[in-house]
Each structure stands twice: as structure tokens, then as C-alpha cells.
Amino acid sequence: MQKETESYVKLSIENTVGYIEFFHPNRNSMPSDILSQLEETIIEAGKNDAFNVIVLKSGGDRTFCAGASFNEVIAVNDAKSGEVFFSGFAHVINAMRRCPKLIIGRVQGKTVGGGVGLTAATDYCLATKYASIRLSELSIGIGPFVIEPAVSRKIGLAAMSQMSIDAETFFSAEWAKEKGLYADVFETVEALDDAVKVLAEKLSAYNPDALKQMKTVFWEGTEHWDTLLIERAKISGVLVLSDFTKSTLKRFR
Template sequence: MTEPYVILNIKNSVGYIEFFHPNRNSMPSDILTKLKDTIEEAASHDAINIIVLQSGGDRTFCAGASFNEVMAVNNAEQGKAFFSGFANVINAMRRCPKLIIGRLQGKTVGGGVGLAAATDYCLATKFASIRLSELSIGIGPFVIEPAVTRKIGLAAMSQMTIDAETFFSAEWAKEKGLYADIFETTKDLDEAVKELAEKLSAYNPEALKQMKSVFWEGTKHWETLLIERAEISGALVLSKFTKNTLKRFR
């Protein structure tokens, strides 16, 4: 696999949405837009009752924002537009009337942690450690903070944000509530995801829809909040500190 993609496959009333980028599944704007559009497509597809969000490859679920694209930001408007990509995906997941199961096969960083937190039920392998590295490069996890805090609590969110150069283990993520369960191998993970998704797909769709609404009660203001947060990140990425730091990752 060398070309980025976002695909939707439907099997047994389950919509499997898979994204991929050869650079550790990092997320440039076009992939974020395709992911948002695909989630919205699956949300309205009559043949889909349950959605699974997953990524291609073996080692990394999502490396977060594309550093190359972040480094290319030249003004606040461009910065806001880029970071709004993650905001739009999270809001699409939040608005989706169908339950979304996350399938995390490996490490995830930054915005990828936000995607995991925005799923309704997340399963992972023991290799799926997590990190919020944003402060270490001069910005912060502003856009994804509401989703992460909602799932693991402010104390754990703060710990990850401040300890920005540490990968927290899958066991830690399960203890804090980000993962519902963790598995020894990707094969075990896939079997568990398939079993759960197909079982849920046979449940009353209206009951599932109403429960999804309950799960996300009180988040309608995220439509504007996450875009406001994107504006903060978009301004910070222009700072001399951030630009110099990002050059080390080139």
C-alpha cells in the first residue's frame, strides 16, 4: 500500500470505514475531508446499521496531523482551515445516528487519539499506546480536547497533555475508559470487532439511534466550539517556536 485512501465496505449490515496514509496514517486535509464525507455517507446508507472505523497497515492507527501540511501553513486562515479538518470529522462522528466502533491495531498520536475518543466503543490491541504530543511542538490538543475529556476525564486528559513526550500504554487507556477491551493480537481484535459489530447490527435500529443520542447529549455546541479551537491551533502553528520545532521532524 503506497497511495492514501478512504474506503467504505459493507458486510452483514456493518459499514467498515478504513483510512490509510503511507506516512504512519498521518492525516492531511484531503484525507480528513474524505473521511468526514465517508462517515456521512455511511450515516445515511440504508444497508448499514453499525459502523467500524479502522485504518490500514499494521503498526500505527493514526499519527495525527500531517506535519508536512502543518509546516506549509502560512497564515491564520490556512491554519484554521487545516485544524478544522479534525473538527469536522469528530463532529461527523458525533452527529452520526449509528454507533461507531473503533478498531485500533497500533499506536495513535494527537488527532488520532481524538478519533478514538469520538467512537462510541473502542477496541484495541496491547500495542495501541497513545500520546498527545501537541504541547511539545508548540501548539496543544485544542480541537480534540472535548472528545478526549468526555471519554477519559479532565485529570487523565491533563496528564497526557502535560506529559507530552510519553506514550501511555493500552492498559492505561483501558483503565481510563478510552478502550473497552484490549487484545493480544490483531487477529483477536478483528474477531472481537466483527462479532460485536454484527451482533449490534441485529439489534433494533431505532433503539440504537436513540441510545447514540443519549450518549452524545449536551454536545451540540461542539459545532462551533471545535471550529473555535481550530482557530487557536491555527494561530499557534504560525509561531516561531512551532515553526522551528517542526523543522526537526522534517
């Protein structure tokens, strides 16, 4: 199989299930254009009557999502552009929250930073044993401010705090399952894909109106996130300008 070298976001439909897949050759990191495409794809998928359930996945067989693009973070040179960049994940999380269809996460590998926010913003998430998670933001001088509401909502403030403070530690997939981020963890990608397919197709046969109403219940009380997550992006947009962060990020070029 030819290895992918170009980034993409694509939607495919199979048995009344919509599969949204994103990919970037640098460990599925998320530059602004990919985040924007992902947001738009989720919004449009929510309006598509050809399927009732969405599966969010990434391409490749290793990292699910390495978080924000370090190259773009390094290039930020003023607070406004920093706010705009960090708002990318805010817009995607809000699109997932507002989407009227249930979103199942399929996490095949390690997940860092904003990628943890994406997994937390799914309505139900399945993973492999290789899908360890890390919030590395404090170690580079910023913080997981934008994704914190989604992560804390899913695993609780105590676990979120532990991850944030132990910023250089990967927490195992089993740990993430114990805390509620993953509903189940599988030995292989093949087993994960089988489970995702069975669950998604089963859900797609349910009453779509009931699914939509259940989604509303799941996300009750988060209506203020449209404003909150952008305010959080402003915090990161300022911190990323610090000498500490700039010098630290240069080591990741």
C-alpha cells in the same frame, strides 16, 4: 501481499456492518484531503440503509493514526489557513458525533494527537496491547485544543491533562483501558478483529431505532461542538505560526 503506497478512504459492507477504513503511507497521518474524505464518508455512511453499525479502522498493521500531517502544518503561513487545516479533525469528530449509527473503533497500533481524538469520538473502542497513545502537541508549541472535548469526555479532564502535560510520553493501551478510552485490549490483531466482528454483527441485529436513540443519549450535551471545535481550531491556527513551532516542526521533515 503488496504494500499500499497510496492514501485512501474506503467503505465496505459485510453482514450489515459498514467498515470505514483510512490509510496514509506515512504512519496513517492525516492530511487535509484524507480528513475531508473521511468526514464525507462518515456522513454518507450515516444515511446508508444497507448497514446498521459502523466500524472505523485504519489500514496497515502498525500505527492506527499519527495525527496531523506535519508537512501541511509546516506549510501553514497565516492564521486563516491554520484554522482551516486544524478544522479538519473538528469536522471529522463532529461527523462522528452527529452520525445516527453507532461507531466502533478498531485500533491496532499506536495513536498520536488527532488520532486519539478519533478514538475518543467513537462510541465504543477496542484495541490491541500495542495501541499506546500520546498527545504530543504541547511539545511542538501548539496544544490538543480541537480534540480536547472528545478526549476529556471519554477519559476525564484529569487524564486528559496528564497526557497533555506529559507530551513526550506514550501511555500504554492498558492505561487507556483503565481510563475508559478502550473498552477492551487484545493480545493480537487477529483477536481484535474477531472481537470487533462479533460485536458489530451482534449490534447490527438489534433494533436500529433503539441504536439511533441510544446514540443520541450518548452524545447529549455536545450540540455546541459545531462552534466549539472550530473556535479551538482558530487557537491552533495562530499558535502554529510561532517561531517555536515552526523551528520545532522542521526537525520532523
